[in-house]
Structures are given as C-alpha cells and as structure tokens.
Amino acid sequence: MFGDETPFDATAYEIESRAEFDGHLARGSLARLIVLGLRLDQDPPDLSGVDVHGTLFVGCRLLSAEVEIDLIRRGAHLIPPFDARPYPTHPAQLYTPEDLSFGFDRHGFAGMYDTVVYDHFGEHGGATPDIREALAQRLHDAGIDNALGKALNAWVRAHGPDGTVGISGAVGIMGGHAEPRGSAAYRMAATLAWRLANAGRLVITGGGPGVMEAANLGAYFASRSEAELAAAIDLLAVAPDFRDHDPYTAAALRVRAEYPPPAAGDAVARLTHGGLALPTWLYGHEPANLFAGQIGKYFSNAVREDSILRLSRGGIVFAPGWAGTVQEVFQAATKTFYRTDGPSGAFVFLGSAHWSGLPVEQLLRPLLARSPHGDQSELVVVTDSLDEAMTALTG
Numbered sequence: 001m002f003g004d005e006t007p008f009d010a011t012a013y014e015i016e017s018r019a020e021f022d023g024h025l026a027r028g029s030l031a032r033l034i035v036l037g038l039r040l041d042q043d044p045p046d047l048s049g050v051d052v053h054g055t056l057f058v059g060c061r062l063l064s065a066e067v068e069i070d071l072i073r074r075g076a077h078l079i080p081p082f083d084a085r086p087y088p089t090h091p092a093q094l095y096t097p098e099d100l101s102f103g104f105d106r107h108g109f110a111g112m113y114d115t116v117v118y119d120h121f122g123e124h125g126g127a128t129p130d131i132r133e134a135l136a137q138r139l140h141d142a143g144i145d146n147a148l149g150k151a152l153n154a155w156v157r158a159h160g161p162d163g164t165v166g167i168s169g170a171v172g173i174m175g176g177h178a179e180p181r182g183s184a185a186y187r188m189a190a191t192l193a194w195r196l197a198n199a200g201r202l203v204i205t206g207g208g209p210g211v212m213e214a215a216n217l218g219a220y221f222a223s224r225s226e227a228e229l230a231a232a233i234d235l236l237a238v239a240p241d242f243r244d245h246d247p248y249t250a251a252a253l254r255v256r257a258e259y260p261p262p263a264a265g266d267a268v269a270r271l272t273h274g275g276l277a278l279p280t281w282l283y284g285h286e287p288a289n290l291f292a293g294q295i296g297k298y299f300s301n302a303v304r305e306d307s308i309l310r311l312s313r314g315g316i317v318f319a320p321g322w323a324g325t326v327q328e329v330f331q332a333a334t335k336t337f338y339r340t341d342g343p344s345g346a347f348v349f350l351g352s353a354h355w356s357g358l359p360v361e362q363l364l365r366p367l368l369a370r371s372p373h374g375d376q377s378e379l380v381v382v383t384d385s386l387d388e389a390m391t392a393l394t395g
Contacts, residue, residue, distance in 0.1 A: 032054040036058050
C-alpha cells in the first residue's frame with residue numbers, strides 16, 4: 001500500500017451494496033469480483049445464468065447449501081460468515097466514533113459496542129484464541145486493512161498527487177496513554193495536531209486516550225478556532241483519568257454534542273477533521289477515542305503498530321511517554337534506517353526535559369547516521385517549540 005503517489009483503487013473490484021450487486025447481475029457477470037458481506041438470502045437473486053468464475057464471496061449469506069455448492073462448482077470461492085460474534089468478520093468500512101460508542105446512552109461504558117467486543121475478545125482467549133476465533137479475527141483485521149487502504153486512497157486523491165502533499169502529508173503522533181486531559185502535554189499535542197490539520201496534514205494516532213486522544217481532538221477542531229479547542233479541553237478536563245470509564249466517555253460525548261463534527265457523512269472530511277486512529281482490542285480496557293474521524297480498530301496489536309508507523313510518511317511526533325512510546329521510537333527508526341517504506345519525515349520529540357531523561361537521542365543519531373541510504377541523523381529534532389516542530393514537519 002502506498003508504494004507511490006498513485007494508489008491502486010480496489011473499489012472497482014469490490015461489491016459492498018445490493019444495488020452494486022444487482023447492477024453487475026443485470027450485466028450477466030460477477031467474474032473475478034469480490035462480494036463483501038451481503039444478505040443474498042433475502043430477496044434471493046437468480047444466479048444460475050451468471051458468470052461467477054473467480055468470484056469471491058466473503059461473509060455473504062446465501063439462500064441454501066445447494067446455492068453455495070452450485071457457485072463453487074461453477075468456479076466461485078466462498079468464505080462463509082461466522083455466527084455468534086459481536087463483530088463483523090468482513091467489515092467493508094472503517095469504524096466511526098458513533099459505531100464504537102453505540103449503546104453508551106442506554107447501558108454506559110459496559111454496554112457500548114467497543115466494550116462488548118473487548119469482553120468477547122477476553123472471554124475467547126485474548127491474544128491466544130482458539131482456531132475458529134483466530135480465523136474470525138484475522139478475517140476482521142483483513143477487512144480493516146482493505147477498508148483502510150480505500151479510505152487513505154480517497155484522502156490521497158483529495159490531497160495529491162497533483163495537490164499539496166499526498167501520502168507524504170500523513171503525520172503520526174505518539175505519546176503516553178495515561179496523560180491526563182488538561183495537562184500541559186495534552187494541550188501541546190492537541191494544539192500541534194490542530195496546526196497540522198490546518199496545514200493540510202493527516203493526523204494518525206494509535207487511537208487510545210492521553211496524547212493520542214489529544215491529537216485526534218486537535219484535528220477534530222481543525223475548522224474551529226484555537227480558543228474553541230482550549231474551551232473543549234477545559235470541558236474534558238472534568239474527567240481527566242481514562243480509568244474512570246463512564247465519566248471519561250460521557251465527557252467526550254458532551255464535547256462532541258456541543259461541537260458537532262463537520263460533514264460527518266463524508267469519509268475524506270472525517271479524516272481531515274479528526275484524523276485517523278488505529279487502536280486495538282488488546283488494550284480494550286482503554287475507552288474508545290471518540291474524536292478520530294475514522295477508526296481502524298484491530299485485534300492484532302502487531303499489525304496495528306506497524307500500520308501506524310508505515311503510514312506516517314510525513315514524520316512522527318513523539319510526545320512524552322514510556323515503554324510503549326519508546327518501543328515505537330525504535331520500530332520507526334528501524335524502518336527509517338532501511339527505508340522499508342520509502343523516505344521518512346522528521347522524528348520530532350516534544351518535551352526536551354522528558355526526552356533528556358532517556359537516551360533516545362544519543363542512540364538514534366549515531367544509528368541513523370549509519371543508514372545504508374545515507375546519514376539520516378538530521379531527521380531527529382528535540383524541542384519544546386511548536387513552531388520548530390511545525391517547521392520540521394511541514395518545511
């Protein structure tokens with residue numbers, strides 16, 4: 001994905017609605033197309049005379065076993081839906097804050113969709129599920145991968161390759177998940193993300209609380225004033241600790257109600273106003289980040305972490321954080337050293353006092369200086385200045 005500035009458009013080969021399906025049916029061929037999650041057992045179509053050679057049906061419900069056998073005999077491939085799971089095994093789109101928070105108004109944090117899936121994840125082995133659950137989770141995550149590619153392709157088309165930035169305008173923001181709302185570090189991350197979004201950059205986070213929420217919040221307020229962003233942070237700060245699940249989530253929903261997202265139905269506008277979040281149910285005890293525009297939630301933490309770093313081609317901001325953040329620093333450095341995903345943007349370390357207490361800069365500079373692609377040590381910037389951070393990230 002994103003080997004160059006002209007991404008492959010998978011949507012031409014994928015059928016995600018009954019209207020699309022019926023259009024192809026009228027033309028007499030579904031050959032080599034991918035049909036995602038349709039209820040073909042309702043108002044069942046006549047498929048007997050349709051070319052289905054190489055057609056892939058993923059998570060579709062068909063009228064009978066006889067129909068399934070006939071399709072396979074004529075060259076189709078079927079991946080059936082998995083029953084009795086609270087999550088889709090074939091998501092065609094990324095999640096939204098509305099999706100993850102569904103049910104909170106009636107049942108609180110314990111009854112919202114995000115928590116229900118996390119509880120199911122824990123009850124079925126967590127990171128070591130049985131084979132059936134593992135297959136269902138892998139199919140889900142493959143669907144998220146696919147949806148993520150389509151969403152980012154749309155954003156790139158809106159911003160390049162002939163526009164201002166393209167995928168090189170995607171900037172990752174990492175940092176501590178336990179950073180309380182209203183703290184200096186929280187406000188700094190939110191303000192930097194607000195400035196980046198207003199400069200046409202796509203903000204990408206790990207989708208958790210703390211610095212990650214602050215960054216998505218800043219992007220969410222891109223079309224509003226900095227004063228309104230500060231006022232929203234004050235409203236959120238009444239519930240500063242993510243471990244107080246219900247008040248923490250309720251405060252986020254109140255801010256969303258007072259400051260509704262612009263153009264909520266437009267996928268590109270959602271990414272522009274709120275950015276992208278890539279969380280994981282491995283950390284499902286953390287409340288959902290409800291300010292991201294689109295959310296690619298994964299079961300696999302390894303896939304999720306690699307995706308954040310792989311997509312942050314315009315640079316990465318490391319706000320104060322500890323073990324998880326430091327791990328991401330060196331994962332990113334390895335990618336930059338080998339140019340695994342192409343040229344890298346700046347590594348901006350916000351908070352010189354914090355980062356001076358860890359030997360990150362002392363290790364990174366000599367490491368990146370020895371890259372087989374030339375000296376990369378100049379990419380490392382340690383600063384307390386948002387102006388300096390913006391210069392490093394936007395030129």
